[in-house]
Amino acid sequence: MSPEKSPVSESVRQRAKELRQAMTQAEAALWAKLRNRRLNGLKFRRQHPIGRTITDFCCVQQRLVIEVDGGIHDMQVEHDQARTAYLEVRGYQVLRFRNEEVLGDMEGVLVRIVAALTP
Secondary structure: OHHOOOOOOHHHHHHHHHHHHOOOOOHHHHHHHHHOOOOOOOOOEEEEOOEEEEEEEEEEEOEEEEEEEEEHHHHHHHHHHHHHHHHHHHOOOOEEEEEHHHHHHHHHHHHHHHHOOOO
16 A cells, blocks of 8 residues: 555544644654755655554655654553554554654664665
8 A cells, every 4th residue: 555545534634733733852853853854855754644643753755654752652562563563564664762762862863764764
C-alpha cells in the first residue's frame, strides 16, 4: 500500500494538528534540526498521519519514520511494536529515540538518522 494513498480519517487528521501544537521539548529540539530541509536537503513532516497512526516525524521520500519516546513508552512496549510493524508493512523504516537521547546527544541522533537515510 502506498503511504500517500493510505486512507486517513478526519479524526486522525485533527489529532495530528493538535499534536503539532503540543510538541514535547525533545520533539521541538529534533524538529529544529529536521525542518526546512536542514538534514541532507530532505523534507520531513511532523505529526504525519499514515493510515490510522500518527508518526512524530516522517520523510515520505525516503520512507523513514522517526519516533521520539518518553517514559510512557516503557509501559506500552507491545503497542509500540505493533505500531512499528504497521508502519513497516507499509514500507517504512522506523527509528526510535528516547527523549533523553534527543536532548542529551543530538549529534548522535542525527548521525543515526543520516545512516538510516544512506542506502
